[in-house]
Amino acid sequence: MGSGECLKTNKIMENNNHICHDLKTDRPDIEQPLPAALTFLPILFGLSVVGAIALNVLFVFQLKASEKAKQEWSDKGTDESSQQDKIGDKVKGIKTEQRRGEDIRKWVEGSRQMQPLVIAIARSMDVKSSIAELSLFRDLANPNQVRIGLKFDKGGAKQLDSTLGAINAMGYRSYSANQTQGKSGALDYQATLIWQKNNTESINLTSNNE
Numbered sequence: 001m002g003s004g005e006c007l008k009t010n011k012i013m014e015n016n017n018h019i020c021h022d023l024k025t026d027r028p029d030i031e032q033p034l035p036a037a038l039t040f041l042p043i044l045f046g047l048s049v050v051g052a053i054a055l056n057v058l059f060v061f062q063l064k065a066s067e068k069a070k071q072e073w074s075d076k077g078t079d080e081s082s083q084q085d086k087i088g089d090k091v092k093g094i095k096t097e098q099r100r101g102e103d104i105r106k107w108v109e110g111s112r113q114m115q116p117l118v119i120a121i122a123r124s125m126d127v128k129s130s131i132a133e134l135s136l137f138r139d140l141a142n143p144n145q146v147r148i149g150l151k152f153d154k155g156g157a158k159q160l161d162s163t164l165g166a167i168n169a170m171g172y173r174s175y176s177a178n179q180t181q182g183k184s185g186a187l188d189y190q191a192t193l194i195w196q197k198n199n200t201e202s203i204n205l206t207s208n209n210e
Contacts, residue, residue: 106140114138114146117170117193121150124166129155129185144195146172149188156185171196 114136121134135149148167152159160179167174177191 103140106143117146117167117172120166120170121163124159124163126155126159126162129159132186146193146195147190148174148193149190152185152187152189154185156181156187159185160187160189167193 117136125131130153131150132153133149133151137147139145150160150163164174172193173196174191174193177189180188182188
């Protein structure tokens with residue numbers, strides 16, 4: 001007989017109802033019931049979801065804050081770079097002015113040495129002689145060398161010897177000298193003068209020393 005099936009015995013009727021016999025036997029449970037602690041799992045799951053959402057929101061705020069801070073530092077870096085460029089330009093300007101000052105100092109120092117030379121040339125002139133042109137060129141790379149150019153209208157070779165004697169007395173020696181004799185005492189003289197610091201003796205500057 002199947003479970004839950006009613007059995008009629010000798011068709012006996014009792015109060016017009018069938019007598020039913022439950023022939024199903026007791027069976028053990030297939031799976032053990034869940035522990036009571038597992039009932040908190042849904043609660044923990046809900047809390048974890050809420051925590052994840054809160055962490056995501058916090059992460060978004062932190063990300064925005066970091067991007068803002070990054071932009072601020074980038075702007076500061078740009079400002080610092082601009083300031084460094086301006087300082088670099090100022091330093092270059094200062095160095096340029098320093099070089100100019102050094103060039104002026106060298107020029108002044110060189111002119112101090114040529115001033116006595118010009119005075120000596122002027123004092124060597126005879127009353128009957130005259131200079132049409134006097135030029136002195138100094139090379140900054142070689143301050144001990146002076147390129148001289150003399151043009152006499154009158155006086156000729158005699159005046160040139162007197163002038164070269166005065167130059168010699170100042171401690172200069174001539175190299176690559178070249179002179180051209182003109183008419184009526186005119187004379188053109190060009191040479192390179194080299195300063196002889198230890199030279200105290202008179203040197204004949206009329207010759208071309210090479």
